[in-house]
Amino acid sequence: MIPLFDISLKLNGFPIKKAKAELSKIVNLSQEEYNIFLQNKKEEIVNFHLKNNSFYQELIGNKTDLKWEDLPILNKQNLQKPLEERLSKGFPKKDVYLNKTSGSSGTPFVFAKDKYCHALTWTSIFMRFGWYKIDFNHSLQARFYGIPMDFIGYQKERFKDFLTHRFRFPVFDLSDEVLEKFLQKFKSKKFDYINGYTSSIVLFAKYLEQQNIILKESCPTLKACFVTSEMLFESDKKLLEKQFGIPVINEYGASELDLIAFENPKGEWQVNAETLFVEILDENNKVLPYGEEGRIVITSLFNKAHPFIRYDIGDIGILDERSTPQKPILKKLIGRTNDIAILPSGKKSPGLTFYYVTKSIVEDDGNVKEFIIKQTQLDTFEIEYVSEKALDKVQIQKIKEAIALYLEPNLNFTFTKKLVLERSKSGKLKQFTSYI
Structure with missing residues (x-):
């Protein structure tokens, strides 16, 4: 061969x-x-x-x-x-x-x-x-x-x-x-x-x-x-x-x-x-x-x-x-653990799926410093991020499109700009956590 x-x-x-x-x-x-x-x-x-x-x-x-x-x-x-x-x-x-x-x-x-x-x-x-x-x-x-x-x-x-x-x-x-x-x-x-x-x-x-x-x-x-x-x-x-x-x-x-x-x-x-x-x-x-x-x-x-x-x-x-x-x-x-997201359709997606979603907001200008994603309900997610400038409508639209593509449509996302993000006792920032 x-x-x-x-x-x-x-x-x-x-x-x-x-x-x-x-x-x-x-x-x-x-x-x-x-x-x-x-x-x-x-x-x-x-x-x-x-x-x-x-x-x-x-x-x-x-x-x-x-x-x-x-x-x-x-x-x-x-x-x-x-x-x-x-x-x-x-x-x-x-x-x-x-x-x-x-x-x-x-x-x-x-x-x-x-x-x-x-x-x-x-x-x-x-x-x-x-x-x-x-x-x-x-x-x-x-x-x-x-x-x-x-x-x-x-x-x-x-x-x-x-x-x-x-x-x-x-x-x-x-x-x-x-x-x-x-x-x-x-x-x-x-x-x-x-x-x-x-x-x-x-x-x-x-x-x-x-x-x-x-x-x-x-x-x-x-x-x-x-x-x-x-x-x-x-x-x-x-x-x-x-x-x-x-x-x-x-x-x-x-x-x-x-x-x-x-x-x-x-x-x-x-x-x-x-x-x-x-x-x-x-x-x-x-x-x-x-x-x-x-x-x-x-x-x-x-x-x-x-x-x-x-x-x-x-x-x-x-x-x-x-x-x-x-x-x-x-x-x-x-460290290095990731949860599984369970979606309204019954689909299960590993937390690392969000890597492919967030790739769309990670630009080389270094604006978005850190982010975490929390699943609070079957169809509801919160993205908390630290950045110099808030995400604009175009960027948010881009993320929503990526989410519909990689996960499924009709999911609700809120975006919250923070000064700092909460960390685990080990100092690790867990990218995705499910609370359901």
């Missing part, structure tokens, strides 16, 4: 061969060599951005002789400026990989990665899926994700799915009738693995439980299920393993960075120490020892286009006492 995935990355200018060689080298370093590599990469990325990135220079100010622990903590609010103001010299918009964060934490922004950094991201994903004998060039993926509903966006995603050997199950409607259609697809296609949003995959497993069906019996080629973007609770993991009849692997990542942690075949949640440096900090920005709970702060060791240095991702976690710099293990992740 032609390796379409690798070819599509090369055609888009991502130096995948070079990235594979570099990752292989990093993975095979001795502990001592790794410690030197990490020290060098940290110094290198800071020095690069101090020389080439005015946004980062401004953040540092006039301080000199900075120790690592004195470097400022970058957060999502810092990054809500037009992208041009945050890009490094020599990395114009046309030559980098651009994307928007999902806004699952309620604070969306546009970001960039240089092409080599993004090639390394893909290489690190290949390696981790490879632990479970999954090869993106040949293995067929059952993908539980959203999809843009506008014609061009939709066709583009479907073409990408074709190139990357995956079949998409859109998660905007997860009613029993739709889940039955999903099941029929598993009976007719030779899927190798499942990948997608935790809550959607759990809903599918609950449907199978009601029907008393083990998925692997309907689709014998299935090898593994990878869940992402939302918290996987232990009880849900047991349900998935029982109803699917395959290993369930927990993934924790962020589009602006890389895979952050990925469950290895020993059942440890292994942190990516090849392209990232992960720290756990207390409320005074002091580094906590392994075993203590604090804020997850991450440095992208290779991204030259855009600084992600000591970046507070907005999650709380604990690194296991058994961790080493070369092999950190995430003991616990606190």
Whole structure:
């Protein structure tokens, strides 16, 4: 079979061969060599951005002789400026990989990665899926994700799915009738693995439980299920393993960075120490020892286009006492849960559907800083947002159209501009909450 995935990355200018060689080298370093590599990469990325990135220079100010622990903590609010103001010299918009964060934490922004950094991201994903004998060039993926509903966006995603050997199950409607259609697809296609949003995959497993069906019996080629973007609770993991009849692997990542942690075949949640440096900090920005709970702060060791240095991702976690710099293990992740919206028609939609709705208001000017969505009745939702300027009629109309498209028509939405939004005890902003 032609390796379409690798070819599509090369055609888009991502130096995948070079990235594979570099990752292989990093993975095979001795502990001592790794410690030197990490020290060098940290110094290198800071020095690069101090020389080439005015946004980062401004953040540092006039301080000199900075120790690592004195470097400022970058957060999502810092990054809500037009992208041009945050890009490094020599990395114009046309030559980098651009994307928007999902806004699952309620604070969306546009970001960039240089092409080599993004090639390394893909290489690190290949390696981790490879632990479970999954090869993106040949293995067929059952993908539980959203999809843009506008014609061009939709066709583009479907073409990408074709190139990357995956079949998409859109998660905007997860009613029993739709889940039955999903099941029929598993009976007719030779899927190798499942990948997608935790809550959607759990809903599918609950449907199978009601029907008393083990998925692997309907689709014998299935090898593994990878869940992402939302918290996987232990009880849900047991349900998935029982109803699917395959290993369930927990993934924790962020589009602006890389895979952050990925469950290895020993059942440890292994942190990516090849392209990232992960720290756990207390409320005074002091580094906590392994075993203590604090804020997850991450440095992208290779991204030259855009600084992600000591970046507070907005999650709380604990690194296991058994961790080493070369092999950190995430003991616990606190946060990242999303509710399910139940609509008047009986349709069920995961909270992450709102990512596709709110995408329509997340413009690169950084006006909307944060938002949360609350479901107060079956047909009634409240959007609370923090912005410099209130949303105008055109923007509100745009959101209403997106809501009718992705969810269903005749839902009532109120928009309230706030100075601050309420947060959970962990400091996490939950993008969607249902009160019904």
